[in-house]
Amino acid sequence: MTKKVIRINEATIRFAGDSGDGMQLTGTRFTEATAIVGNDLKTIPNYPSEIRAPLGTLAGVSAFQLMFGSSRVFTPGDLPDTLVAMNPAALKVHLKDLKKGGTILANSNAFTAKNLKMAGWEANPLEDGTLHDYTLYSMEMSKLVGKALEGSDLTSKGIERTKNMFALGVLFWMYNRPVEPTEAWLRKKFGKNPSIAEANITAMKTGYNYGETTEIFTTSYAVEKADLPKGKYRNITGNVAVAYGLVAAAEKAGKELFLGSYPITPASEILHTLSTLRNHGVKTFQAEDEIAGISSAIGASYAGDLACTTTSGPGMALKTEAIGLAIITELPLVIVNVQRGGPSTGMPTKMEQSDLLQAVHGRNSDAQIPVITAQDPADCFDCAFEAARVALKYMTPVILLTDGYLGQGSGPWLIPDPKDLPEIPVVHPDSSARGEAGFMPYSRDENEARPWALPGTPGLEHRIGGLEKENITGMVSQDPENHQLMTDIRANKVARITQEIPPSETFGDDKGKLLVIGWGSTHGSIHVAVERSRAAGQSVSQLHLRWVSPFPADLKAVCDNFDDILIPEVNSGQLSLLLKAELVRPIHQLNKVRGEPFRASEIENKINEILG
Amino acid sequence: MSETIQGIEELNLTRKDFVPDNEVRWCPGCGDYSVLANMQKTLPVMGVKKENYAFISGIGCSSRFPYYMDTYGFHSIHGRAPAIASGVKLANPDLSVWIITGDGDGFSIGGNHMIHALRRNIDMNIMLFNNRIYGLTKGQYSPTSQLGMKTKSSPFGSIDRPFNPSAIALGANATFISRALDVDAKGLQESIKRAQRHKGASFIEVYQNCVIFNDGEFADVENKATRADNALFVVHGEPMIFGKERDKGIIMKDNHPKVVSLGGDWSEKDLLVHDETNSIITNLLLEMTFDPLNPTPFGVLRAVEAPTYDDMLLSQIDEVTELKGKGTLEDLFYSGDVWEVK
Secondary structure (H helix, E strand, C coil), rough: CEEEEEEECCCEEEEEEEEEHHHHHHHHHHHHHHHHHCCEEEEEEEEECCCCCCCCCCCEEEEHHHHHHCCCCCCCCCCCCCEECHHHHHHHHHHCCCCCCCCCEHHHHHHHHHCCCCCCCCCCCCCCCCCCEEEEEEECCCHHHHCCCCCCCCCCCHCCCCHHHHHHHHHHHCCCCCCHHHHHHHHCCCCCCHHHHHHHHHHHHHHHHHHHHHHHHHHCEECCCCCCCCCCEEEEHHHHHHHHHHHHHHHHHCCCEEEECCCCCHHHHHHHHHHHHHCCCCEEEEEEHHHHHHHHHHHHHHCEEEEEEEHHHHHHHHHHHHHHHHHHHCCCCEEEEECCCCCCEEEECHHHHHHHHHHHCCCCCCCCCCCCCCCCCCHHHCCCHHHHHHHHHHHCEEEEEEEEHHHHHEEEECCCCHHHHCCCCCCCHHHHHECEEHHHHEEECCCCCCCCCCCCCCCCCCECCCCCCCCCCCCCCHHHHHHHHHHHHHHHHHHHHHHHCCCCCCCCCEEEEEEEEEHHHHHHHHHHHHHHHHHHHCCCEEEEEEEEEEECCCCCHHHHHHHEEEEECCCCCCHHHHHHHCCCCCEEECCCCCCCCCCCCHHHHHHHHCCC | CCHHHHHHHHCCHHHHCCCCCCCCCCCCCCCCHHHHHHHHHHHHCCEEEEEEHHEEECCCHHHHHHCCCCCEEEECCCCHHHHHHHHHHHCCCEEEEEEEEEEEHHHHCCCHHHHHHHHHHHCCCCEEECCCCCCCCCHHHHCCCCCCCCCCCEECCCCCCCCHHHHHHCCCCCCEEEEECCHHHHHHHHHHHHHHHCCCCCCEEEEECCCCCCCCCCCCHHHHHHHHEEEEEECCEECCCCCCCEEEEEEEEEEEEEEECCCEECCCHHEEECCCCCCHHHHHHCCCCCCCCCEEEEEEECCCCCHHHHHHHHHHHHHHHHHHHCCCCHHHHHCCCCCEEE
């Protein structure tokens, strides 16, 4: 039988199953193969906060979505074209998102009476016509891998566990992806346990052959290479990109990297990644709590390392007092907040952008701090590098905001040539900095940065601390004039960072009816929405902010060229609040806090609502 | 040891090198003055370059200490000094790091950092000024204040059972524990010296008199007339003897330490012998702290060797570098599956 191959421009696939079904792994393997084919892509995981929620329940469903295409891909896609449902609960949770006419790949062996009941299906949807609007491929995955692996060393449970590789194999066939990279990866991962590796490879190939040979599949899809900028790429998650950005900055600054951190979802992968890099001289210190995480980093900064701390919202709250200490002692420090849903423990595995005001203003007293935000997983590298560079240049802590979607989502990263990364000049005064009146730890350079004199330098012994210091001398001071001066210097130092921000670039036109302003991970959805609206003839452009403290110097001028402003945010209106004060003009808001990123269509609808 | 002595001669430091220009602002008569003076007197003879000392403190009266030492210093935030100091030491293991803290700073708000710094055995020295009161906030009971103590926040007497800080240090598996008295220069200097030389986290508990809010808290051991009869100064390998006439000693009776008079039924050979490497002895001494029938022990209560976190971190960096080769950015960036767009 000849099978049709249809060329398509893009596709969105969602893998869904029980949290023990290995959906994150399956999705990641599909992503890797897709990246190697040369498509552009974005991914997003969606998993419960319980490690193993009760088997077969709706709460226990774990999912992974990716969109890939032959042109630029800015988001992991709105509604999936294809849904892999490994059990009835996965189908129940995700069916509502599947495009009408979309494709379902289901493991029919998991659709037992017990599982159906647990997922709230009254009858078996694979059999009762519920899914007649969709293309359904109901496969006995468990049974098929069982047969393929007859006589294997694995227990029957072990064999059952390879069914995700069967599903992956079917998808590899369906979307014309190579199996070899996953084969190699499995052999490497289970190097010590070859029978597991081989069983998984067999299951994957069985799935692939099932697609190719059985008559139920008539069509496969081809997605051509994307026209990406030339160069070498790899797929990268935002958390890994942050880690690499910090390592790169440390090397370019000639510093050792110190991370003081306490494990927290969804930021822990930064700690994990950096802890593997001992041969890069990286010192990771898993502290006893969030406060010790940042405090140890402040100590390491004082003693001369490039220091950073990584966390998520609740951890950020705990670090607040110490951030103030880093501000008043004017020590360089990178603080990474991988935002999640809150308040309090909130929704640890779900994304949100609701720590913006906390980052910009959330401290006692007037305590300004530069805040940089990353727009996609690969951008996390650049932002981490930039955060470190600015921290070192201005002797200030810098906050980098990413979120769970960026941190755990992935996309292709155009690998930079290390030689092209800018050097980060760092000067430590030596003994000659001691004048007749002694060493002046709060003297100022052209950027009002104070000297970074390291303990161990003869003659520069000095004291710093949380008590207000006299400018220049660094003596403890409660003098009213001095406090005013120091408060102003600290604020000016942050304001001066506008000189690091390149002129704002809008996507679209420089002037028009509507400007959609965003920050952080909304970039992709806004971009797609603005692109579609422009194609439909709307006068709309996009401005995406990287620094949200300070704002770009030309922000007001850019905004003045538009009649209206719309800010979509995954919070209740935090950038809107800041920009209303900054621009003193009304702003349209689009806010949602559902633990998930915007769909482009939601923003598109809002644009149409405003522009008519 | 000869190396250290050689170092001292070369360095040629004196007390004056450690005294900064600024004025000391503790209350007149505060026990802190004596600790400061003994620190300034002892550090010059330790064979460590002046610029390699870093004093890290939290918040409280004692935490002003770094301002009064002409060394590198960091007066930080309440309770966090051990965490900050850990970062300082790991960033530059050549530094001699001292943490100055009080009973509120180190054992109330900063209790968590304290136990973990001790547990990790990072090579730092922690000096706890225990005055059993909150001084800087003007006289509330602290986690080491005795039951029943009347303070501004316990007008009817404290109902908070106190900590025995050195016992917590032992519980945290500290490798060096010493106790000293603010008025005892010799004991203080001995503790400072031993702590400075100890490789690992050293904990010194100083009984320190607060003349304003808790004057006389340690009168029985501070007062020269009664000290010898109430304080037991232990020395490793020597029998536990005390008393003005050195006529009393400690024996073990029914699994409890008991005071006996020497000369009659008991002689030196019947007494317990201090062993700073034996945690059972250390624990026994610590149990005596609040026991009215026994003297309060001072001196080096515990000193054992154990690997330090800082050493292990550095050797891990060396080992992994040896194994994998010095990492380059190129290696790192290309560590995933890479494809090329031409």
